[in-house]
Amino acid sequence: MSRKIPEKWQSSVKAAKATQVAFDMDEKIQLEIRKEALEDGLSPSDKIRDILGLDTNKRPKRPRLTVSLSLDDYQVLAEKYQLDAEQQLEIKRKLMDDLISYVTNKE
Numbered sequence: 001m002s003r004k005i006p007e008k009w010q011s012s013v014k015a016a017k018a019t020q021v022a023f024d025m026d027e028k029i030q031l032e033i034r035k036e037a038l039e040d041g042l043s044p045s046d047k048i049r050d051i052l053g054l055d056t057n058k059r060p061k062r063p064r065l066t067v068s069l070s071l072d073d074y075q076v077l078a079e080k081y082q083l084d085a086e087q088q089l090e091i092k093r094k095l096m097d098d099l100i101s102y103v104t105n106k107e
Contacts, residue, residue, distance in 0.1 A: 023048075065099075 023030075037047035046056040069077070071085070078085040081094045 033047055033051070034044050037044045040047060040050075042050065042056070049056045074085045074088060074091060077083075077091050077095070078087065081091060083090055083094075085091075
């Protein structure tokens with residue numbers, strides 16, 4: 001018995017059939033592609049698609065940096081900022097302040 005996929009999920013079917021391809025290249029090549037992507041306001045993946053002549057997602061992406069923090073990381077940061085490890089939102093604010101200070105002090 002074949003099920004019909006609801007209309008609102010149709011676009012997800014195409015994405016689900018995509019296959020991620022990883023490239024093991026010389027570090028110099030990877031760095032150059034990453035730098036060009038950053039300069040062009042693209043993700044490295046979109047830059048690779050652009051270089052290959054493939055369509056890219058034209059919707060602007062929200063520019064953001066990410067880092068994964070473990071519970072141990074939160075504990076270390078809580079001590080650094082004299083907070084409780086459970087105060088994750090306040091820790092995040094302090095992290096952002098540190099990152100902003102890091103960049104502005106380099107100028």
